[in-house]
Amino acid sequence: MTTALAESSLSSARSQSMLDRLRAIVGKDGILADREDLLVYECDGYVVEKKCPDIVVFPTSTEQVVEVVKLCNEYQIPFVPRGAGTSLAGGCLPIGGGLMIALTRMKRILEINLRDRYAIVEPGLVNVHLTQALKGTGYHYAPDPSSQGACTIGGNFATNSGGPHTLKYGVTVNHVMGAEVVLPDGSIAQLGGTVEDVPGYDLTGLFVGNEGTLGICTKVIVKLTRDPAAYRTMLGVFETVTDATRAISEIIGAGIVPAALEMMDQGIVSALEQAFHFGFPLDAGAVLLIEVDGLEVAVDDEAQRIIALCKQTGAREVRQANTPKERQLLWKCRKQAFGAIGRLSPSYCTQDGVVPRTKLPEILEFITACGLRHDLRIVNVFHAGDGNIHPILLFDERNAEQVARVLLASDEILGKCIELGGSVTGEHGIGVEKISFMNKLFSPEDLAVMSLIRDCFNPKGLCSPGKMLPTSAGCGNEHVPKIKPGRRAAM
Amino acid sequence: MSMSRRSSRADALPCNGHSFQSFLQLKQIASRRNYGLSALEFTPATQLELSRYVAENAQTERRTLCPVGGRTALHFGFSAPEPGVLVSMSQLNRLVDYPARDMTITVEAGMRIIDLQRTLAEQRQQLPIDIAQAERATVGGALATNTSGPRRFGHGTFRDYVIGISAIDAEGRLFKAGGRVVKNVAGYDICKLLVGSRGTLGILTQVTLKLRPLPETSAQLWMTVDSFTEIEDRLQRLLTSQVRPNAVEVLNPAAAALIVASARCELPTNAPVLCVGVEGSRREVDWQLDVLTQELTSIGVQECRQVRDHNADRIWESLTDFQTCADDPLTFEANLRPSQCMAFAERATQLGVAVQVHAGNGLVIGQLLDEAATIDHSTTILNELRPLARSQGGNLVVLHCDGEWKVRMPMCGDAEHSWPLMKQLKRKLDPQGLLNPGRFMDGAATA
Ligand SMILES: Cc1cc2nc3c(=O)[nH]c(=O)nc-3n(C[C@H](O)[C@H](O)[C@H](O)COP(=O)(O)OP(=O)(O)OC[C@H]3O[C@@H](n4cnc5c(N)ncnc54)[C@H](O)[C@@H]3O)c2cc1C
Numbered sequence: 001m002t003t004a005l006a007e008s009s010l011s012s013a014r015s016q017s018m019l020d021r022l023r024a025i026v027g028k029d030g031i032l033a034d035r036e037d038l039l040v041y042e043c044d045g046y047v048v049e050k051k052c053p054d055i056v057v058f059p060t061s062t063e064q065v066v067e068v069v070k071l072c073n074e075y076q077i078p079f080v081p082r083g084a085g086t087s088l089a090g091g092c093l094p095i096g097g098g099l100m101i102a103l104t105r106m107k108r109i110l111e112i113n114l115r116d117r118y119a120i121v122e123p124g125l126v127n128v129h130l131t132q133a134l135k136g137t138g139y140h141y142a143p144d145p146s147s148q149g150a151c152t153i154g155g156n157f158a159t160n161s162g163g164p165h166t167l168k169y170g171v172t173v174n175h176v177m178g179a180e181v182v183l184p185d186g187s188i189a190q191l192g193g194t195v196e197d198v199p200g201y202d203l204t205g206l207f208v209g210n211e212g213t214l215g216i217c218t219k220v221i222v223k224l225t226r227d228p229a230a231y232r233t234m235l236g237v238f239e240t241v242t243d244a245t246r247a248i249s250e251i252i253g254a255g256i257v258p259a260a261l262e263m264m265d266q267g268i269v270s271a272l273e274q275a276f277h278f279g280f281p282l283d284a285g286a287v288l289l290i291e292v293d294g295l296e297v298a299v300d301d302e303a304q305r306i307i308a309l310c311k312q313t314g315a316r317e318v319r320q321a322n323t324p325k326e327r328q329l330l331w332k333c334r335k336q337a338f339g340a341i342g343r344l345s346p347s348y349c350t351q352d353g354v355v356p357r358t359k360l361p362e363i364l365e366f367i368t369a370c371g372l373r374h375d376l377r378i379v380n381v382f383h384a385g386d387g388n389i390h391p392i393l394l395f396d397e398r399n400a401e402q403v404a405r406v407l408l409a410s411d412e413i414l415g416k417c418i419e420l421g422g423s424v425t426g427e428h429g430i431g432v433e434k435i436s437f438m439n440k441l442f443s444p445e446d447l448a449v450m451s452l453i454r455d456c457f458n459p460k461g462l463c464s465p466g467k468m469l470p471t472s473a474g475c476g477n478e479h480v481p482k483i484k485p486g487r488r489a490a491m
Numbered sequence: 492m493s494m495s496r497r498s499s500r501a502d503a504l505p506c507n508g509h510s511f512q513s514f515l516q517l518k519q520i521a522s523r524r525n526y527g528l529s530a531l532e533f534t535p536a537t538q539l540e541l542s543r544y545v546a547e548n549a550q551t552e553r554r555t556l557c558p559v560g561g562r563t564a565l566h567f568g569f570s571a572p573e574p575g576v577l578v579s580m581s582q583l584n585r586l587v588d589y590p591a592r593d594m595t596i597t598v599e600a601g602m603r604i605i606d607l608q609r610t611l612a613e614q615r616q617q618l619p620i621d622i623a624q625a626e627r628a629t630v631g632g633a634l635a636t637n638t639s640g641p642r643r644f645g646h647g648t649f650r651d652y653v654i655g656i657s658a659i660d661a662e663g664r665l666f667k668a669g670g671r672v673v674k675n676v677a678g679y680d681i682c683k684l685l686v687g688s689r690g691t692l693g694i695l696t697q698v699t700l701k702l703r704p705l706p707e708t709s710a711q712l713w714m715t716v717d718s719f720t721e722i723e724d725r726l727q728r729l730l731t732s733q734v735r736p737n738a739v740e741v742l743n744p745a746a747a748a749l750i751v752a753s754a755r756c757e758l759p760t761n762a763p764v765l766c767v768g769v770e771g772s773r774r775e776v777d778w779q780l781d782v783l784t785q786e787l788t789s790i791g792v793q794e795c796r797q798v799r800d801h802n803a804d805r806i807w808e809s810l811t812d813f814q815t816c817a818d819d820p821l822t823f824e825a826n827l828r829p830s831q832c833m834a835f836a837e838r839a840t841q842l843g844v845a846v847q848v849h850a851g852n853g854l855v856i857g858q859l860l861d862e863a864a865t866i867d868h869s870t871t872i873l874n875e876l877r878p879l880a881r882s883q884g885g886n887l888v889v890l891h892c893d894g895e896w897k898v899r900m901p902m903c904g905d906a907e908h909s910w911p912l913m914k915q916l917k918r919k920l921d922p923q924g925l926l927n928p929g930r931f932m933d934g935a936a937t938a
């Protein structure tokens with residue numbers, strides 16, 4: 001058997017002994033080391049940069065994770081955790097090679113406690129499976145990334161994922177009470193718990209969104225949220241993007257916090273229409289998908305106020321979903337928006353930036369101008385209520401010169417987000433993709449404090465090297481140069 | 492070393508060092524009963540001045556630093572082992588940026604909570620966190636103590652609202668984390684780390700908060716119930732109620748009497764009280780009160796009253812201030828699973844403690860009354876309650892007691908599994924141990 005590991009820096013004798021010991025820990029079915037098998041793991045949803053891990057292991061318990069991590073320390077080889085691999089920032093890229101620890105076989109729901117409103121789950125549990133398990137209880141797990149049918153709760157924990165309903169309900173960190181984490185030295189940390197206000201620092205809050213750089217999460221304690229009593233879902237149709245963004249600003253400014261407020265521009269709408277024939281007006285500049293939830297006595301009032309505000313800002317019409325089926329249809333088109341993009345272009349690059357919500361008109365105008373300047377087609381579908389934009393840049397990856405323009409345009413858009421007082425990522429993370437932006441967003445002092453924190457938990461830098469922070473003290477950080485934009489979409 | 496040493500020694504401290512002096516407007520203040528803190532005080536006018544001062548201190552005098560806001564919670568935790576410098580945030584109290592239509596605000600950490608609330612109310616917005624003694628407490632102090640109140644059930648706590656911070660670490664480095672937008676995952680979320688860190692990891696200088704609209708109105712349904720067992724039954728019904736309460740409070744008669752008295756309301760307090768809060772438009776509030784009354788009142792409920800408008804506002808305030816209102820010997824907080832709270836409250840009631848429960852969140856605040864005015868008596872009561880709290884992963888922390896008692900009290904609760912890790916982080920960020928040393932996550936051995 002030729003293993004990838006054998007070709008790497010480890011001597012073959014050492015690699016053989018490591019493989020034997022790993023097999024003893026996770027069993028022979030819990031390990032992949034053949035070139036062909038490893039190919040699947042050369043990238044995640046960020047397909048620009050690729051690198052095979054030397055070995056992938058599939059532990060089934062915390063104890064196994066501990067043993068594997070200890071072995072990596074003994075052999076001094078880097079390791080990186082992986083959930084479903086839907087990261088759009090290259091979070092799972094095994095920089096420096098080494099071991100990939102895939103958590104997908106640790107996917108049990110360990111406990112659901114409705115009286116105390118929490119659930120304890122293993123990290124490999126697929127997000128939507130928790131919601132399914134809760135059906136009929138009156139409770140749900142609130143964070144709903146668009147990738148929820150595939151992504152794992154461990155991955156959500158590591159990236160602090162959001163979703164359409166983040167606007168009202170908050171992101172992952174607002175719903176995590178505690179976690180069990182195998183630290184980079186193989187020790188186990190119990191953070192937070194099934195009770196609130198555990199005395200001490202909020203390490204749970206610090207660990208959410210650590211992008212795998214502080215350890216491997218092996219259990220998550222999540223809060224359960226009461227289902228809303230009633231919804232109203234609306235579709236506002238606008239002549240121009242500017243009108244639609246003004247409506248957003250008016251709605252938020254009027255003190256209404258909808259459950260979700262999503263925007264799709266003409267490019268997306270026409271692609272959706274071609275693909276699914278939902279009956280969208282093809283000549284509309286933009287549509288807003290707006291959902292309010294709450295008490296039955298309140299939702300109609302709120303919906304009426306929103307409709308009035310949309311009309312004031314020039315909405316051509318506001319359609320209301322009158323049945324659960326109509327509501328589902330509206331959400332379906334929102335969630336399938338990215339599937340439809342394939343019709344527009346062979347390749348596309350989804351960006352993820354944030355601006356203060358009142359700056360949406362400005363950033364969208366900038367995006368349009370940027371597209372014209374670089375002769376690129378850019379379409380938009382995004383979490384408008386949060387100011388979290390996802391411009392999608394369309395291109396043909398066989399055209400190297402066009403690819404270069406996409407990279408340039410992406411950088412300009414993210415640079416503009418910073419200039420407008422925003423951020424270069426609202427939910428997809430820094431990963432390897434956006435490392436070069438960190439020192440534009442943060443000062444050397446800010447980054448120094450972040451490095452102290454990383455070094456405190458990950459002093460040897462063996463755990464997820466080369467991620468999130470621009471320089472990686474104490475470990476060989478081979479930064480991967482960006483040659484191609486990402487192609488997948490995310491909403 | 493005696494942790495309970497009072498601060499009189501501080502008066503003897505020399506304040507020398509010329510460059511050091513140049514930043515200092517050191518002044519002597521009266522020694523403070525209870526706090527074990529020093530008499531030196533430094534009041535920076537800008538965050539830059541503060542950062543220079545802290546940097547200089549780290550290299551020269553190495554005095555310990557205690558950031559202070561409204562001084563309402565300085566007694567939290569153990570007394571400082573040695574006198575140092577009080578860093579008063581009183582002049583860092585400016586509004587930095589309030590783009591109301593973005594529903595975010597950036598303020599300096601020394602701003603009083605009441606000033607923040609007034610500014611927000613003008614735009615019909617709020618930070619929906621109940622903060623005791625709002626006229627005195629500051630944004631930085633409230634955040635550093637992670638303070639909260641009854642409405643945390645509906646609205647969450649500081650960690651749900653802080654989206655950006657600037658702070659100065661023990662070496663004087665001015666750093667920030669997060670930003671000014673409501674959604675942001677760039678870098679580690681140091682904001683969360685600083686919430687509740689009691690000024691031991693950094694001195695907060697600026698904070699950016701996410702805001703919520705002010706509801707049109709709010710109200711409570713106040714009912715006296717035969718027993719805690721009957722209340723537990725109501726709490727379980729509330730789990731699937733049609734209503735979405737913003738607060739679920741339980742009070743024993745002793746606490747209820749104190750709260751009603753301070754709110755100057757007339758409400759029954761002769762049995763355990765379940766008080767459910769709701770908010771929204773008038774219509775929503777009316778509807779919710781009606782439905783709650785139907786859902787909850789049956790045999791076992793003695794009296795049931797709707798509390799509205801001004802009375803409701805005063806009850807909110809009293810429910811928030813209960814944790815701080817004690818002249819009594821000792822106040823504690825236990826964090827439990829919600830399902831354990833009624834049994835705990837019953838036991839505490841038998842022991843003569845005034846008890847308030849944030850029942851939806853599993854937090855119990857207890858005041859030992861005057862009868863327990865000796866350390867031995869207080870210790871006996873706590874020794875009964877602590878194992879109850881610990882039994883399912885909870886804890887019990889003394890918030891307030893006589894300074895002399897502190898060495899024998901769980902001022903930070905019993906040691907948690909992750910404390911060694913937290914101490915490691917503290918050493919990394921404050922290697923010389925200059926920020927509020929000895930007051931947090933310490934003394935577990937004496938417990
Ligand atoms: C179509 C599509 C739509 C998307 N929509 C959204 C959206 O709406 N909102 C949003 O926020 N994101 C979205 N994403 C991005 C992505 O789905 C999320 O970041 C998700 O949380 C990743 O989960 P995962 O299980 O796939 O993790 P992976 O991609 O496997 O890993 C992501 C990162 O987390 C680390 N990690 C994974 N598991 C663990 C663990 N157990 N312990 C420690 N670290 C770990 C990895 O090392 C990596 O850095 C979308 C992606 C796609 C492809």
Ligand SMILES: Cc1cc2nc3c(=O)[nH]c(=O)nc-3n(C[C@H](O)[C@H](O)[C@H](O)COP(=O)(O)OP(=O)(O)OC[C@H]3O[C@@H](n4cnc5c(N)ncnc54)[C@H](O)[C@@H]3O)c2cc1C
Binds near residue numbers: 629690891
């Ligand atoms: C008797 C009493 C009991 C109380 N009990 C409780 C309680 O049980 N639970 C509760 O939540 N609240 C309690 N408080 C409420 C108290 O009002 C809040 O904690 C308050 O918000 C603290 O704000 P402050 O500005 O007064 O802080 P201060 O009392 O001045 O400081 C409190 C702590 O925060 C630190 N700190 C202050 N400013 C900063 C800063 N800018 N940067 C870093 N650290 C800083 C201080 O070093 C200190 O450790 C109590 C208050 C009193 C008087």
